[in-house]
Amino acid sequence: MTLPPKVYTFLCGCFAALGSITYGYDLGVIAGVIVAPAFLNRMDNPSADYTGFIVSSMLLGALCGSVPAALVADKFSRRAAILAFAIVFLLGGSLQTGAMNRGMMLAGRFFAGLGIGGLTVLAPLYQSEIAHPSIRGRLTTLQQFFLGIGALLASFVVYGCTRNYPGTVFEWRFPLALQLSPAVPLAGLIFLFPESPRWLVAHGREDDARRSLARLHASGDETDVFVVSQLAEIKVAVQEERRQTAKWSRFVTDKQAFRKVMIGIILQFSVQMTGVSAIQYFAPAIFKGFGFGTEQTLLLQSINSIIAIIGEISCIVFVDRLGRRLPLIWCNMAVGSTFIVVIILQALFPPTDAGVFNVGAGRTFVAMTWIFNFFFSAGIGPLSFAIPVEILSTDLRAKGSALAAMSCWISNFMIGQITPKALATSQWRYYLLFAICGFTNALTFWAILPETKGRSLEEMDMYFEETPWLVLGKTGKIKQKDAEDRLRQGIVAGGAAGGAQGQWGDEESAGDHAGEIKKSATGDVGVNTLDA
Known part of the structure; x- marks a missing residue:
């Protein structure tokens, strides 16, 4: 089973x-x-x-x-x-x-x-x-x-x-x-x-990362929307990280x-x-x-x-x-x-x-x-x-x-x-x-300390950029499954590399200011920018 x-x-x-x-x-x-x-x-x-x-x-x-x-x-x-x-x-x-x-x-x-x-x-x-x-x-x-x-x-x-x-x-x-x-x-x-899919992507092993994500999050289905979306989001984040030491x-x-x-x-x-x-x-x-x-x-x-x-x-x-x-x-x-x-x-x-x-x-x-x-x-x-x-x-x-x-x-x-x-x-x-x-x-x-509940790991950099160092008790709240629901809809927080903005406001829609995944019949993934 x-x-x-x-x-x-x-x-x-x-x-x-x-x-x-x-x-x-x-x-x-x-x-x-x-x-x-x-x-x-x-x-x-x-x-x-x-x-x-x-x-x-x-x-x-x-x-x-x-x-x-x-x-x-x-x-x-x-x-x-x-x-x-x-x-x-x-x-x-x-x-x-x-x-x-x-x-x-x-x-x-x-x-x-x-x-x-x-x-x-x-x-x-x-x-x-x-x-x-x-x-x-x-x-x-x-x-x-x-x-x-x-x-x-x-x-x-x-x-x-x-x-x-x-x-x-x-x-x-x-x-x-x-x-x-x-x-x-x-x-x-x-x-x-399974190996960490993020480590695999960071080391250029995208096929292994896809298999790892599928094994972890989709019972082995590599074409699952959540898997495809998450892989694309990780790739965008890793590409941005490679621009820095x-x-x-x-x-x-x-x-x-x-x-x-x-x-x-x-x-x-x-x-x-x-x-x-x-x-x-x-x-x-x-x-x-x-x-x-x-x-x-x-x-x-x-x-x-x-x-x-x-x-x-x-x-x-x-x-x-x-x-x-x-x-x-x-x-x-x-x-x-x-x-x-x-x-x-x-x-x-x-x-x-x-x-x-x-x-x-x-x-x-x-x-x-x-x-x-x-x-x-x-x-x-x-x-x-x-x-x-x-x-x-x-x-x-x-x-x-x-x-x-x-x-x-x-x-x-x-x-x-x-x-x-x-x-x-x-x-x-x-x-x-x-x-x-x-x-x-x-x-x-x-x-x-800002609140980090409900956000994907790839969203954290942008979230911290938009959050003051002294939050003084005030921090943006999102739903527990916000990032997960967004990925299941094929929507990816693109960050700078994707030309998209994140979503950080109180209970904001997951689709606002994000990049959307488009999967072709061959499984290729692209990140398109949605206007606010």
Whole structure:
């Protein structure tokens, strides 16, 4: 039975997101591993600083993996890059599992980070380039959903090993070994899936691109109007891009490219300033401040992971209806509010000198972490991956996504390094940083982020040209399926190369100011300009 095109494309996006499980699993597993007695003994009881470096060395590797992932993806294809970085991750995971000393552990963490850094750039890149316009948000937010699945698996695996195998080597080696499992099918099967049609067109392989589009969007029918229209639109966009340099320097010399990549960098940096990594990496130490032991913390974090999955599913379901701006703004305000409550709790109900904790404060704290995780997973985390890949043009998409990802890893590394000391010295005052940043994040995106819902990737350049840098809460709205309906009618946004103008106004007709596809009996396509 042939799957409906959108279902097939969605499943392709799910497969690419297997790489995201590796990142989520690492986030969830390392908090339990670094407190396991057998692990500490094998690592010669590292100091707090060294433990922080074990955690953050993965992030250093991820930072180093981002740019090479973009280079490989642009040179050898999106699928080839996914294969390469899945193999690198398998190397790093194997080294961690068999680590006999600190050096081997750090090497494993670094190489696993290289793989994770590459895969977190490549998965949304690939997903965005194969998606129907009306479900692009659904596909690109799969990254966070599968990240959540990885974190959920890790939390239950760590809890089970801590409870049933305390003090044994199995307690920490098995959780680390299990991280290899999603990367194996990803590496082995990725070439069974369609290549990015946009990459194929950019490399002069138009026949392959037509077949890929037909496979993705028309159950293999290469004469389908949607396929023909989309191919023509991609060709027009690529021809325009070829008039400009695709070098890294363009992010400095081209003001719109600079603007787009800065939105991505600011967005990824803002994610870490919500406090999410501090909670994930150092949950036992944070929960200890409210009287929870390690085993209790791991159980609560397992429940937290389930709540995160619910939030991520909510994002996938509603992102293409609600758009990107409002969920990002409101979710940042929500997570900032939870930290305000946590600050009040720790300031008013500190443990007594005898080590007695206020039970009510502890329960409220747990509730706040769950609320935090829901709103983070329903908007902030997923959209941080979705937005950069959809606002950049094909020639700059991989490079710009890599630069945005580097911002994520640098800020993540910073949080991983300073959190142990900050918790020990500043306690609840450290959380003021995250409370304030939640609201400043919301204000920033209200001011600078245009709404991108419903537009095709090829429309983004013209849309940004016509949108002010400071949108200040006002941005053009279009219907969820506007671009898709236009393509199904054979209407193509021609851009400069097609001699046509885009359609950006509130609920404007898809046919206004566009180029129309005319398909001859031989399948040749031309772009004709329609007068306004």
